[in-house]
Amino acid sequence: MSTSRGNATRKRPQKHQNKTAYKNDLHDKTNKTKFLNNLDVTGVCKRCKDIIDWKIKYKKYKPLTAPRKCVECEEKAIKYAYHILCTKCATKRNVCAKCNTAVEADEPEIEKAPNVNLQLMLKGIPERKRRTIMRAINKTHDGDSKITPEIMSQVEEMLRNMDNLNLDNDDDDLDDFGDSDTDDSKSGNDE
Template sequence: MSTQKGNSSRSRPQKHQNRHAFKNTLHDTSHKTKSIVSTQVSNVCQRCKEIIEWKIKYKKYKPLTQAKKCVKCELKTVKRAYHIMCDPCGAKLGVCAKCGQDKEVVVAPPSEKEQIQLDEEMKVLLKSLPERKRRTFIRYMNKSGEEKEEKLQKEDILNKLNALKVDDGDDDLDDFMGLSDDEGDEHNSES
């Protein structure tokens, strides 16, 4: 910018323009740099997430060497750089773990290991369902998969599975006999 008083618009482009984008792994391929680049930013608000991602992208991110003290529980449990709260305190209070403000928190997608574990749990739950309810659940998943704007959460899927899950097996017997609970009681009392 010009040093003239009141001149806030420049009439020329900047003198030194970048020809290539910055690459933080161009000359440094150490283990530390690779671990910093692979860091998942989570449990923070969108603005703080962008700030930390910028620091990672332009090699300004400095990871913690020791755990810091959490401002809420006052224990040395903060393991992520630039955070002021540990993850459990931030989740419990529903605030950003970096700035501490009550904003919408960005949750990290599950890691590959967690995703495999979730898939295994889902398969076990599906096997416990009878065929009719299993097909109902698969139709529900396919229908919700077609609606792109509505994203499925783990809680929604588990709620749907639990709603379909058979408790005792008594319901199947009543369905087989074609009687409701009241009619079944009357039928049993007549015998």
């Protein structure tokens, strides 16, 4: 038995395992479910964001029907469930609107913004040039996934200089092989 004394470890996997992941909109196509799936949780710390995202994912999120009272300004200004501070008070004090602890919410958004800008910049150029730029970025920064402003400036400079590069004509690389074949055939004919 797993509950018997001294037998703290189980030797078998759980009996009933899920074959497919849970989908909160599988049988529920209502506007409320669509709204909750598109809800962007902001103004909270990472832990609280994960909690609220879990509640949304497994249909445990109960949205507010009427605005709640903020514990700081005591106005009925809270529009999101599970929050205790309104967005104005939370941003003013730089704290999480749910757990009221100090938060650095600006840091992850700054990291995501350059990646989005880089993707938008690289979207309009041909695949070959895009791969050239990505190889250069990975080579200079050893595959770091963080895009810094320095990298962004380098990419912008590369894009400006891309027109000067002639990547479509790679005859120079093939000439070495072609010349050696023709030289061998000529030398074979001469002998």
